[in-house]
Amino acid sequence: MNAQPLQTGQQATSAQPPSPSPSPSPLTVEAVAAGIRRRVLEHTLRNNGGYLSQACSSAEILATLYLRVMRLGPSIAPLIPRAFAGVPSRDNPNAFTGAGYNGPRASELDRFIFSPVHYALVLYALLIELGRLGPDALEAFNTDGSTVELIGAEHSPGHELTAGSLGQALSQAGGIALARRLRGETGRVWVFMSDGEFQEGQTWEAFAALAHHRIGNLGVYIDANAQQCDGPMTDVMTIEPLADRLRAFGAEVHEVDGHDSEALAAPALARLSGSGAGTGATPRAVTATAPTPQHQAEPAPTDRPLVVIARTDPCRGIELLRERAPKLHYLRFKTPAEQDAYEDLLEHWQDSSSQ
Numbered sequence: 001m002n003a004q005p006l007q008t009g010q011q012a013t014s015a016q017p018p019s020p021s022p023s024p025s026p027l028t029v030e031a032v033a034a035g036i037r038r039r040v041l042e043h044t045l046r047n048n049g050g051y052l053s054q055a056c057s058s059a060e061i062l063a064t065l066y067l068r069v070m071r072l073g074p075s076i077a078p079l080i081p082r083a084f085a086g087v088p089s090r091d092n093p094n095a096f097t098g099a100g101y102n103g104p105r106a107s108e109l110d111r112f113i114f115s116p117v118h119y120a121l122v123l124y125a126l127l128i129e130l131g132r133l134g135p136d137a138l139e140a141f142n143t144d145g146s147t148v149e150l151i152g153a154e155h156s157p158g159h160e161l162t163a164g165s166l167g168q169a170l171s172q173a174g175g176i177a178l179a180r181r182l183r184g185e186t187g188r189v190w191v192f193m194s195d196g197e198f199q200e201g202q203t204w205e206a207f208a209a210l211a212h213h214r215i216g217n218l219g220v221y222i223d224a225n226a227q228q229c230d231g232p233m234t235d236v237m238t239i240e241p242l243a244d245r246l247r248a249f250g251a252e253v254h255e256v257d258g259h260d261s262e263a264l265a266a267p268a269l270a271r272l273s274g275s276g277a278g279t280g281a282t283p284r285a286v287t288a289t290a291p292t293p294q295h296q297a298e299p300a301p302t303d304r305p306l307v308v309i310a311r312t313d314p315c316r317g318i319e320l321l322r323e324r325a326p327k328l329h330y331l332r333f334k335t336p337a338e339q340d341a342y343e344d345l346l347e348h349w350q351d352s353s354s355q
């Protein structure tokens with residue numbers, strides 16, 4: 001049930017898959033989430049720009065996934081990431097993915113698929129907090145030849161797929177989950193998505209495929225921060241009522257406070273303990289017509305994909321960001337005074353953490 005994060009600075013060298021251990025992690029979601037916000041703010045200041053609101057909204061979701069939900073082995077990748085070795089192909093034996101930071105592949109271990117890859121810095125910050133990536137890795141952020149990309153790709157730390165065009169990763173994750181089931185693997189597939197991806201047709205096609213193939217070994221966590229590049233989702237193109245729509249597509253859906261680790265972890269832990277498919281599950285839409293041979297029987301609750309809609313605040317932890325509303329997507333400082341205000345906040349955090 002619990003991931004076994006390494007202590008800071010520790011690096012895994014063995015490729016042997018460890019047994020998933022039930023012992024709790026010594027790190028707390030709260031501390032890791034605070035570290036994510038601090039590192040992303042620090043980096044945003046250094047670069048005069050960054051995806052800061054995404055750190056604010058998703059810090060607890062990602063920390064909960066790594067610390068409480070996913071069963072991952074220790075990292076098998078270097079603390080300082082390797083240089084880009086080309087895209088995967090039959091003719092490129094040197095290509096690699098960033099999945100090694102999530103541990104070795106093993107039948108009983110989970111796989112993590114990171115879909116909104118503009119959140120890459122948030123994932124790097126998390127991996128650093130967990131000791132899976134060295135802090136110096138960020139020196140290569142967004143530089144030529146580096147895998148520590150601004151917009152993550154399959155070779156970037158923690159990433160397994162290229163998903164820069166939003167809405168593509170879920171289809172691929174569904175294929176991985178189906179293949180794992182066919183092979184008799186017990187490990188699950190967990191997908192992190194942004195709410196903007198639910199404006200895309202491919203996402204709904206993917207859910208239709210998950211329902212058709214009765215994919216129950218896959219879980220999706222959505223950072224529902226209600227914003228996108230051009231402002232609030234409700235102004236651009238609403239995706240609501242998201243929970244009802246997903247239930248109609250056959251998923252078991254839970255809506256939770258996305259900053260509450262207990263609430264975030266509960267649906268996954270219930271599913272894993274076998275008592276899942278509880279409160280969030282409702283039957284698929286029932287037709288008024290008599291069943292025909294084309295109608296399948298209702299799937300068992302455990303044969304439905306699990307979806308956790310994490311309702312989040314894109315300014316959580318950084319009140320200053322609210323001055324940027326309604327456009328929070330990417331922060332670039334407009335004046336020296338604005339930059340100073342963020343510098344002061346960072347200094348305040350650093351002072352408090354050193355006391």
Ligand SMILES: Cc1ncc(C[n+]2csc(CCOP(=O)(O)OP(=O)(O)O)c2C)c(N)n1
Nearest residue numbers: 116118164165166194195196227228229329
């Ligand atoms: C298919 C596709 N369309 C558009 C983009 C450009 N784009 C990058 S991030 C983003 C915002 C999408 O919304 P969401 O991920 O929910 O935004 P956030 O919460 O990060 O503001 C867009 C439109 C893209 N990467 N892929």
